[in-house]
Each structure stands twice: as C-alpha cells, then as structure tokens.
Amino acid sequence: MTLDYLTTVVLLGTSLLGGVAGVVGAFAVLRRRALVGDVLAHAALPGLCLAFLFLGAMQFAGLLAGALLSGLAGLGVISLLCRGTRTKEDAALGIVLSTFFGVGIVLLSVVQQRATGAQAGLTSYIFGQAGLMVRHDVYLIAAVSAAALTAVTLLYKELKLLSFDPDFARAQGWPTLPLDFGLMGVLALVTVIGLPAVGVVLMAAMLILPGATARFWTDRLGRLLPLAGLVGAGSAAAATLISAGALEAWIGSDRLAAGGATANLPTGPLIVLCGTAVLLFSVLFSPRRGLIAAAARAARFRWRTGLENLLSSMYELSEPRPAAAPEVPLGAIFQRRAWQPWQARLLLWWASRRGLIEQRDGAARLTEHGAECAARVVRAHRLWEAFLVRGVDIAPDHVHRDADAIEHVLPPEIVEHLEAELAGTPQAPGRPKE
Amino acid sequence: MTAPPLEIHDMTVAYHRKPVLWDIDLTVPEGKLVGIVGPNGAGKSTLLKAVLGLIPVASGRVTFYGEPYARQRRRVGYVPQRESVDWDFPVTVSDVVMMGTYGQLGWLRRPGAKQRATARRCLEQVGMPELADRQIRQLSGGQQQRVFLARALAQDARIYFMDEPFSGVDAATEAAILGLLQTLRERGRTVLVVHHDLLTVRHYFDHVILLNMRLIAAGPTEATFTDENLQKTYGGRLTVLDEAAEAVRRGEFER
Numbered sequence: 001m002t003l004d005y006l007t008t009v010v011l012l013g014t015s016l017l018g019g020v021a022g023v024v025g026a027f028a029v030l031r032r033r034a035l036v037g038d039v040l041a042h043a044a045l046p047g048l049c050l051a052f053l054f055l056g057a058m059q060f061a062g063l064l065a066g067a068l069l070s071g072l073a074g075l076g077v078i079s080l081l082c083r084g085t086r087t088k089e090d091a092a093l094g095i096v097l098s099t100f101f102g103v104g105i106v107l108l109s110v111v112q113q114r115a116t117g118a119q120a121g122l123t124s125y126i127f128g129q130a131g132l133m134v135r136h137d138v139y140l141i142a143a144v145s146a147a148a149l150t151a152v153t154l155l156y157k158e159l160k161l162l163s164f165d166p167d168f169a170r171a172q173g174w175p176t177l178p179l180d181f182g183l184m185g186v187l188a189l190v191t192v193i194g195l196p197a198v199g200v201v202l203m204a205a206m207l208i209l210p211g212a213t214a215r216f217w218t219d220r221l222g223r224l225l226p227l228a229g230l231v232g233a234g235s236a237a238a239a240t241l242i243s244a245g246a247l248e249a250w251i252g253s254d255r256l257a258a259g260g261a262t263a264n265l266p267t268g269p270l271i272v273l274c275g276t277a278v279l280l281f282s283v284l285f286s287p288r289r290g291l292i293a294a295a296a297r298a299a300r301f302r303w304r305t306g307l308e309n310l311l312s313s314m315y316e317l318s319e320p321r322p323a324a325a326p327e328v329p330l331g332a333i334f335q336r337r338a339w340q341p342w343q344a345r346l347l348l349w350w351a352s353r354r355g356l357i358e359q360r361d362g363a364a365r366l367t368e369h370g371a372e373c374a375a376r377v378v379r380a381h382r383l384w385e386a387f388l389v390r391g392v393d394i395a396p397d398h399v400h401r402d403a404d405a406i407e408h409v410l411p412p413e414i415v416e417h418l419e420a421e422l423a424g425t426p427q428a429p430g431r432p433k434e
Numbered sequence: 435m436t437a438p439p440l441e442i443h444d445m446t447v448a449y450h451r452k453p454v455l456w457d458i459d460l461t462v463p464e465g466k467l468v469g470i471v472g473p474n475g476a477g478k479s480t481l482l483k484a485v486l487g488l489i490p491v492a493s494g495r496v497t498f499y500g501e502p503y504a505r506q507r508r509r510v511g512y513v514p515q516r517e518s519v520d521w522d523f524p525v526t527v528s529d530v531v532m533m534g535t536y537g538q539l540g541w542l543r544r545p546g547a548k549q550r551a552t553a554r555r556c557l558e559q560v561g562m563p564e565l566a567d568r569q570i571r572q573l574s575g576g577q578q579q580r581v582f583l584a585r586a587l588a589q590d591a592r593i594y595f596m597d598e599p600f601s602g603v604d605a606a607t608e609a610a611i612l613g614l615l616q617t618l619r620e621r622g623r624t625v626l627v628v629h630h631d632l633l634t635v636r637h638y639f640d641h642v643i644l645l646n647m648r649l650i651a652a653g654p655t656e657a658t659f660t661d662e663n664l665q666k667t668y669g670g671r672l673t674v675l676d677e678a679a680e681a682v683r684r685g686e687f688e689r
Contacts, residue, residue: 030523154542161533165519171486172537172589173507219569221524 022232025207043074045104128199437500445494534588
C-alpha cells in the first residue's frame with residue numbers, strides 16, 4: 001500500500017508526538033506524577049476557549065499558549081490547595097481536573113453561541129482529531145520534540161538523580177525545585193501540543209502507557225527512556241495507519257464486514273488502544289516481570305518441592321537402612337503426604353524418568369542418585385529442626401512445619417554452618433545414617 | 435585555629451509552624467564519630483535535614499567550617515534513611531553509587547571512567563564489589579544500606595551525616611558499617627550518626643549528642659552519656675514543650 005501525502009503528514013506528526021510523550025511521560029511515571037499529565041490536559045481546556053474568545057480565530061500558536069497557561073495554572077492551584085489547606089494531593093488532583101474541565105466545557109458552549117464557523121475545530125480538542133493535522137502542525141511538534149529530547153538528553157544525569165532521590169539531590173546542591181518545574185513545564189508543553197491530535201480526555205494515556213510498558217522490559221533508566229519513546233511512537237504510528245485504512249489494505253477489505261470498517265475510526269482512541277495492547281502483552285509475556293513468567297516460576301518451585309517431598313518421604317520410610325534402598329509400598333508413601341492420586345502418579349512418573357527412583361508393581365525404591373538427593377533434603381530438614389529447638393528455643397512440637405518449608409530452599413553454606421554449629425551439642429542430628 | 439566542621443547557633447526548626455527543635459546550640463569537633471541519640475520524635479532526623487537545608491530553619495544559624503552550607507557542600511556527605519527512596523527504581527547499584535560523584539561533576543557532564551572507578555572502589559570499601567551491576571531491587575536491606583554508604587563515600591566529603599544507618603540491618607552489615615566509620619575517623623573525617631540502639635552507643639561513638647526537642651547534652655561519650663543525662667533525655671519528657679508547640683500550631687489555625 002502506498003501512503004498519500006495527507007496520511008504521511010499525520011503519520012509523522014502522531015509518531016513524533018507518541019515518541020516524545022513516551023519519553024517525557026516516563027519521567028512523570030517514575031517520579032510518581034503520572035496523573036499530572038492528565039490534570040494538565042484537562043486544565044488546558046478553559047485556556048484554550050479563552051484564547052479563542054480573545055483572539056477570535058483559530059490561531060494555533062495563540063490557542064496553545066492559552067492552553068499551556070491554564071494547564072500550569074491548574075498545577076499551581078493543586079500546589080496551593082495542598083500547602084494552604086489540608087486537602088490531600090489525590091483529592092486536589094481530582095478537584096482541579098474536574099473543575100477546570102467543567103469551566104472549559106461551559107466556555108466551549110459560550111464559544112459555540114458566538115458561532116463563527118470555526119468553533120467546530122475547537123470541539124475537536126476534547127477527543128482530538130489527528131486527521132486535521134497539517135504540515136505546520138508537524139513542524140511545531142518536531143520543534144517541541146527536538147527541544148524536549150535535547151533537554152532530557154543533556155540533563156539526563158540530573159533528572160535521574162532528581163527522580164530517584166530528590167533529598168540527596170538537594171543536599172548535593174542541585175536546584176531541585178527549578179529542575180522539577182522544568183520537567184513539569186516540558187510535560188505541559190508536550191501535553192498541549194498533543195491536544196489537537198489526541199484530545200484532552202485521552203492525552204494522559206500517551207504519557208503514561210509507554211513508560212509503564214517499558215518498565216516491564218528493562219531495569220535500566222538509560223534503556224527505559226528510548227524504549228518508552230519507541231513504544232509511544234510505534235503505538236501512534238500503528239493507530240494512524242489503522243485509522244487511515246491500512247488494515248483493510250493488508251487483510252483485504254472484503255474480509256472485514258462492509259469494507260472500510262476500520263477506516264475513519266478516530267486516531268486518538270486507537271492510539272490509546274494500541275498502547276494498551278502493548279502494555280497487556282508486556283504484562284503477560286515480559287520474561288522477568290510478566291505474569292506468565294511469574295506463574296511458571298511458582299509452578300517450577302511447587303514441582304521441585306513436590307519431587308523433593310516424594311524423595312524424602314521414601315527416604316524416611318526406608319530408614320533405618322536407607323542406603324540399602326529397600327522397596328517401599330506406594331500406599332505408605334501417599335499416606336505421608338496429602339497428595340491427590342494424579343499428583344502422586346505424575347511425581348512418580350517424573351522421578352522414574354529422571355532416574356531418581358525405580359518403580360515395580362505397587363512399590364518403589366530410591367536409586368543411588370535419588371537417595372543422595374533425598375539425604376540432602378532430610379538433612380536440611382533435621383538440622384533446621386534441631387537449630388530451632390536448641391538455637392532459637394522453640395518448642396519441639398512447633399518446628400516440623402517450619403522445617404518442611406525451609407528444607408527446599410536452605411542454601412548449602414547455611415547447612416554446613418548449622419552442622420558445624422550443632423556438632424558440639426548432644427544428640428546432634430549430623431548426617432542421616434548412610 | 436580553624437573553624438569547626440559544624441557549628442549550630444540558636445537553631446529552631448518547625449514543621450507547619452509547630453516547633454520540633456528548640457534553640458539548639460552545638461559545636462562538633464573535627465575527626466570524631468558522633469552519635470545523635472534520643473527517643474522517637476525527639477527531632478534527630480529533623481536536626482540532620484535542617485542543617486543540610488532540606489527543611490527550612492525557623493531561626494538560627496548553621497555553619498560548616500565557618501561558612502554557610504551553600505559554600506561548603508562539597509565537603510558534606512549525606513546518607514538518607516533507606517526507606518526514603520523507591521528501591522524499584524530502574525538503576526543499578528553502581529549507578530546509585532556514582533550519584534555521589536555528581537556534585538563534583540557539575541552540570542551536564544556525564545560520569546565517565548573515573549567516576550566508574552570511584553564507584554567500584556567505594557563498593558569494595560563496603561564489601562560488595564561483585565554486586566555493581568545488580569538492579570537495586572534485588573538487594574537485601576543491609577545491602578541497600580551499604581549502597582547508600584558507598585554513595586556517600588563517593589562524595590569524598592570531610593563531614594558525613596548518616597540517618598539511622600544501623601536500623602534494620604543484618605549483623606554482617608552492622609560490622610561493615612562500624613568498620614567503615616572507624617576508617618573514616620582514621621582519615622580525619624567527622625561523622626554524625628543518628629542512632630537508636632542505646633546499648634552500642636558507648637562502644638561506637640567518641641562523642642554523643644543527646645536530643646529531645648531541645649539539646650540535653652553534647653560532648654565526649656564518657657562524660658556525656660551518663661545515667662543522669664539519659665534520664666533527662668528519655669524520662670520525664672518536657673510536656674510543657676509539647677504543649678507550647680501545640681499552642682503555637684493552634685494559634686496559627688485560629689488566626
């Protein structure tokens with residue numbers, strides 16, 4: 001598919017916007033100020049309308065200046081509310097956001113009554129209309145992006161310190177207040193230039209989603225910021241293409257009902273949806289922080305614990321002569337643990353496959369390798385019990401469950417240490433008899 | 435004679451107009467380990483934050499080596515309370531330690547090979563060089579505390595302020611911190627430590643500052659850390675001070 005000129009302009013504009021909003025917004029997320037962008041966007045509406053009333057025409061730069069001023073005024077009111085009264089910050093954010101937005105809507109209807117024909121463009125600021133973007137808008141977005149990215153790059157070290165530990169930064173002599181204001185100012189600027197395309201209501205998502213997404217993939221700020229930028233730009237670009245009908249061109253329009261089903265869907269909401277899709281993917285599939293990886297880790301641990309419990313149960317049942325590896329009836333093993341039959345069968349099957357046990361009709365015996373593993377677990381268990389009783393003065397009938405939990409995770413050096421420490425005391429458990 | 439590392443003259447600190455420290459006069463001598471001791475709510479951390487300019491001082495004067503803090507920042511190192519930051523922040527151990535060098539680096543300059551070497555050296559001093567590339571979330575509480583100490587070492591200061599470095603750390607970290615404090619003293623540094631464990635005060639510190647909303651006593655541990663002074667610090671809290679502070683706050687609201 002080839003892109004026509006208008007689509008190319010919009011694509012450039014939204015991608016740039018998504019990228020810069022992602023980078024600047026990531027700092028807001030890390031600084032725990034994620035909602036500030038939302039307040040800025042909503043609080044910009046009255047300024048937008050006032051600028052329109054006074055300037056009389058759709059003068060882009062003037063409108064943006066009005067939006068910027070009223071957004072920052074909103075932040076100022078929050079700060080006054082928090083310091084001057086006992087209002088808490090979350091309440092202050094909510095109050096300012098809704099009040100300013102309410103005033104904005106009222107002013108909007110005033111503007112509409114003075115119909116000049118141009119106010120239609122103003123309403124589009126609420127939900128955004130990326131399709132109206134022209135070449136000049138893209139220049140403005142590019143200029144703001146360049147300035148914002150340069151500032152973030154140059155002040156990377158300072159912003160990193162400010163975001164991580166503002167008190168330390170201040171003690172070291174950095175002007176944290178001006179830096180903070182600067183960061184908020186850049187955030188406000190990016191928010192305001194995004195309003196025509198994405199709208200007051202959804203702008204926050206462009207600021208928050210990419211940073212939150214990137215956090216799932218990296219533990220380094222130096223990688224998180226570019227990644228947030230890429231995610232933001234990518235979501236915006238994908239949304240613009242979908243809205244321009246690229247999906248039809250790709251899938252073949254006849255497959256979608258009534259052809260052109262996605263063309264002319266609004267770009268702003270699509271950007272948010274694309275961003276949310278990437279976030280959802282990250283929440284599920286991120287290798288270290290993802291839900292699936294976490295569930296897999298938990299399952300692996302439970303599995304290992306089950307296996308070790310099986311081995312240690314067999315070991316205990318074959319005492320006092322575990323080294324001879326006598327056969328143990330399966331019934332006796334199951335009795336020691338509250339296992340479901342299918343769990344037990346699965347564990348037995350796996351243990352045989354790994355060569356830890358040998359099974360023969362209704363009974364099983366530990367192999368040499370299995371006996372070694374079992375001895376290690378049993379030793380950790382008994383040492384821990386002895387330690388709790390003698391070292392920590394816990395009643396002997398209380399220690400079994402604690403030891404059962406810790407026997408699977410006690411590192412070898414602690415086991416050695418416990419052994420050395422308990423060696424001198426009477427009835428030291430020592431190594432299980434070989 | 436050169437000016438002392440820290441001199442506080444008639445300092446009063448207030449939170450929301452409610453005074454929490456009254457009329458503190460204090461001179462800290464060079465090259466000593468100084469413990470700041472007092473009950474909860476006595477204003478120990480407040481004292482630290484006030485002299486470092488992190489919270490405003492209602493009245494009084496603070497000087498470092500005879501000059502205001504703004505002119506002596508390079509000579510001052512700070513270890514905040516461990517709980518004061520988000521340990522899930524996306525930085526590595528060596529990133530955090532390098533932050534200590536930012537003050538000397540100044541605006542715009544990025545940390546380079548020299549700063550990385552400093553970070554490595556400081557991490558070695560706190561006994562965890564192998565953890566340099568770890569994300570800070572993966573550290574134990576004691577290791578986090580040692581990262582903060584390493585960052586302060588990277589500041590290469592002459593006077594250090596540490597807010598409860600011994601709080602909630604394991605025995606190995608406690609020993610490491612103590613060893614470090616002694617090394618700093620050998621190098622002629624002055625260290626002020628907010629401390630809460632009365633049993634170890636005598637063993638750890640040369641000097642002690644006893645605090646409970648006002649200065650109870652300050653001086654060499656032997657002469658100052660006495661039963662009588664402890665009684666004054668911990669026993670019979672001056673309810674009048676509490677009530678007066680409360681009255682100041684109320685008056686402010688009713689006005």
